[in-house]
Structure formats: C-alpha cells, structure tokens
Amino acid sequence: MASGTGPHGGGNARPTMADIAKELGVAKITVSRALSSHSTVKDSTRKLIRETAERMGYRLNVSARNLRQQRTRTIAVVIEMAPSHDRLMSEPYPLSLLGGIMQKLTGAGQNMVLTTIDLFAEHPPSTDGVILLGQGVHDDAAAAIEAMGLPYVVWGAAHGPPERIVVGSDNRAGGRLAADYLLGRGRTKLLFLGETQHGEVEDRLAGFEAGLTGSDAGIVNRIACAFTAAAGREAVSRLLDQGRMFDGIFAANDAIAMGAIEAVEAHGLAVPADVSVVGFDDSPGASIFSPKLSSIRQDWPVGGELLAQKVLDLVAGHTVVSRVMPVELIIRES
Amino acid sequence: MASGTGPHGGGNARPTMADIAKELGVAKITVSRALSSHSTVKDSTRKLIRETAERMGYRLNVSARNLRQQRTRTIAVVIEMAPSHDRLMSEPYPLSLLGGIMQKLTGAGQNMVLTTIDLFAEHPPSTDGVILLGQGVHDDAAAAIEAMGLPYVVWGAAHGPPERIVVGSDNRAGGRLAADYLLGRGRTKLLFLGETQHGEVEDRLAGFEAGLTGSDAGIVNRIACAFTAAAGREAVSRLLDQGRMFDGIFAANDAIAMGAIEAVEAHGLAVPADVSVVGFDDSPGASIFSPKLSSIRQDWPVGGELLAQKVLDLVAGHTVVSRVMPVELIIRES
DNA sequence: ATGAAAGCGCTAACAT
C-alpha cells in the first residue's frame, strides 16, 4: 500500500498558496487571485501561476476558504432514517425526490450532504442551509433543525408554524381524487390504510373523508399501517380473518396497496372484481404490479427542485414562500 | 420574513468561543475543552460554560475546526450522474447501496456528501475520502478522482490498476449462474442484453459464456442495451420483428429483463413457456413483476457498508484490500 | 496589476 502515488494521498504534505507564491516570488494573494480568476491579474502571470500550481500538485483547501468566506456552498439534506431494504423503494420518500434536489443543487454549484437527523445534531456538518425530508412525528425533526438557526425548508404537510417554508403535494386533493375513484366504481364500504401520525397521510385521509361526504359510501375501517407491503398485507389479512368486509381500499402509498391486494387475493377475493384499490405516489412498481395499480401521482423530481431552489433563495436572503404541488390520479386496473 | 427567530438565522452574528470566554472571564481554550468534553475540565466550569453557550445560542463553526484539525469527518460519494426518473429505480445503482454506505458512515460519525463527478471536479467539497460508484467508461471517473490525491474506493469491477481498492459483486459467477439457469431449462438459443462497455456487465457476459462452454447451447445475439426497461423492450422487439428466434435471455439487469419480457409477450410468445428469462440485481420490482422474475441477487447494503468501512480504513492509514462479494440465483417464474 | 497586513474561529502544544 501507499507506494508512490497510489490510491492514497501523495505522501508529502500538500503545497499551499504560500508555497506557490514563494516558488515564483510573488505574493500569495496573487496566487489566490490567479487561481480563482477573480480580479485583474495579468494573463501571463495567471498562466504561470496556474501551470506552477498544476506542476506542484496544488489543491485548494476548501475548509480554509469556507472559514474565510463564511459560507460552504453546501446544503444538508436531512432524512429521518437511513433507507433500508425492506422498505420497498425506500418509502416514504423515493430516490427521485433526492434526484430533483441534486439536479438543482448541482446546477447551482452547491454540494449536498446527506445525513440523518441524529447525525446532524451530533456531528453537524458545515452547511449554509438545510432541506428536511419529513417533519417527523410531533414535529421533532423540524424543531431540532430550527434550533440550529440555519435557513431551512421542509418537504411534507404544512401543519407547522405558518412562517415555516414547506414544499409538498396537495395531499387533501389526492385524498379527494381517491374518493372519486372508488365512488365512481360504486364502492361503498371503504378501508383506509395508513399512519395518520404522519402529517401527509393525515391530509390524505382528511381529503378522502371530505370527498365521501354526501355520498352513500363510508369508511368502515381506518388502520394505522407503516409504509410497507408487509404492513398492508398484515392489516388486510387480519381484517378478513375477522370476517370484516369492504369493497374499496385507499392506501397511503403504493407499497401498502400492493400488500393489501396480495392479502385480498389470498383470501379468495379478486381485484378489481370484488375490491377496488387505489394507492399513492405512482411509484415505479405501480405499473408493473399485477393488477396494474391505480394511484395518486406526486411529482417528486419537481418537488426536489423546488426544495433546492427555495433553500438557496433563503440562503441568499431572498423572500420565499411555501408551495403546494398538484397531484394526479393515474387510473389503471386496480 | 426574518422576523425575530424565524426560519432564518437569529439575525445578529453568531457568538464565537471568544464571546463566551469573555462573558465568563475564562480563556477560550477552556470553552473549547468544555464543549468538546475533551480534556480535564472541572465539572462546575464545564456546566457553567455549557449553559452559557446554550443561552447565548452558540454553534460550533465547523469550517474553523476542520481547518484547524486538517480533517472534515466527511466522505464524498461520487455518482456518475444524477438519478433520473426514467431510469427505473435509478439503475444501475439502487438506493440500497447508498443506504449501506450511509448506515456505516453515520455509525462512524462521518458525514456523507453526495455529488456527481463533474461537480466534484469543479467545486470540490471538503472531504477526507471518496467512494466512487462506477468507474465510468474508459476509467474516466476513477482517473479524475485519483488525480485529486484523496483516499478513495470504487464500486464495480476490478479492471483497473491492481492497487486500486474495489468492492463489487462476483459478476462472473453471476453470469455462470445465469447460464446454469437457462441450460437447466433446456434453452439453447440465447440472447444477451447489456452494455459491455460497462465493466460489470462485461464480467457478467464473460461468466455467461464460460458457463455455456461444453454445452450445446450458444449465444445467438449480444445486444448493447442501456439499463432501462425501454431499452430492453426495444432491443427484443427489433429482433423479433426481424424474425430472429431465441428461447432464453440473460439481461444485465432486471429493468432490461422486464422490458424484454414485455416485448416477447407483445409478439405472441409466452414467458417461460417459449422463452426463459433471467435478470440481474433482484431489484424490488423483480418479485412483483408478472411473471415473477428470476434474477441474480447482489447484496447492495452489505456492499455499501464495505465501501464505507474501507474508505474509512484508508483515511485512518490502515491497509485495505479489495473485496469480491458472492451473488445468488433467485429462481422465480421467468 | 500587485502587495502587505490582518483575521475568519478554532485547537495543538506548551506553559503554569
């Protein structure tokens, strides 16, 4: 290992701007200016300095610059816990949300540090702002971030203090669309599957209920249920074992919906013949599941871009407002 | 906006250790020691300093500490491009690989900055080491990282210089397992779908070919094909339109396999009755696709943990070796 | 167009 210029560092200490300056007999500030193409530096000196820096293997010390400039060009993305394999596609927030954030940040020359709420509190990275994905039960996470005094924005439901900047989908409208879908199929005994401690799910249920008022349909059961296929399967299985009947299901996400469908079929019922099911997110699996899943689509990439844009605006000192994004009913077979 | 303690900072400049020290009439090094629970500080002073820091709203300036300590407790994870929505589950590398990395880094108190190769080169973040996901065509990415002189490890195939630390699955063995699977079903006219410019795919094909030698089966077509369902669908569709026949497919990942199956069925053939198909990755969609997809499983989370552990070991100056991880054939319906 | 001085906020090293 570490033979010559292996995968490790060079071995010798890195040269600094002072080293380059000494080598060339100029002031280190001139080196700084030449390398950052900042001020008026004679073309010939700039060229000379750049070549010398290259030859000596110079690398900018980012920590030093960050300290001097009092900014880091870095935004923290805080998730509530590490994504794990058994949560299908890492629900509730998929990679495409991260992708949207990343695309916008990258385009603005900003780095993105991905961290959990615990790590962020314990070993805070150096960042100019924070994007928080999900506000946690009882607002814990948002409160913790708020306490750090950094500009921040949140993905989720707008249940917090009004000055908090939130980007999220119109979950109430999504719930209403789900109600329309099931009502349109003549379903009357409905099941809601989802954890309403989760603000977004709470809104979905509220919209769902609102969409049912005035109809002859009603919710026969509300089951708290994690964002996984296993949880959906188990919840529905238990109900059917107890002889409870229903003919429509609104699941808080697609994974739950898939699990629910499996349980329904395992009990000898058919989807959509006996039970109609609508999920949420229109995740990649929805269109390849059998039956193809009807779902409420959220536009994750755009949501991510909005989050990134807004936190950058906050960092720049601009005025920023919250944003509710439209959702869309995708009708398939279920 | 910015009214009182809104989502923005406090307003006034942040207090520093010097401010706390002045307030209490102690030296700032004592404040430093008290807050980092480092050296021997009297319990009463520690308590006093902590309370004062809390009261004054003190936050550690991480850039300053990073500069002073010459380390950042941060590892960069470099991906070749931003994840996008049309690449199903963001192939070729899924979130669960990131999850494994994150879990290990988080546990070690390290932050993780996620970046693309371009951004990393243009605005290097301050990091102690690098995890590179994929080596890029012609090793471009690995070479760029190498030039930065930071400790780094790579996910992928071990096709680079021998001193490079690589963690990856045993793609050759995976290819052999795929051959076994198709041979065991009596298939003889085989199709390979995948981009062999990609080192891992190259190994999968090599193993596949090795597994076929001595049998009466052979590869009738090798189609270069991106890691998407659309690419798989199009490739197979074109072949069938041309009247080319085959009875077995090995696809470089599951998305390709699903697209291929859709094309096969669209042409009036059945899977697995007429054509057997085996994919790679055992991605979450494989088990919900219809027919359920047989696939070669990689253990992404463990791979991620290994990558993180190895880069941390490198940073710590320890000796580190490459690692090839076993793969497993998951037999389902296809 | 270039330079000199100063200092960002923190902690290692060496006192006391």
Place this chain on the structure above:
DNA sequence: ATGTTAGCGCTTTCAT
C-alpha cells in the same frame, strides 16, 4: 485545572 501563544490556509481591505 486553566491560560498563552501560535497558526491551520485562505481572502478581504487597504495600500501602492
């Protein structure tokens, strides 16, 4: 158990 000094590497400010 606490303090003094110095300096990490860079860029801002004010000369020249």
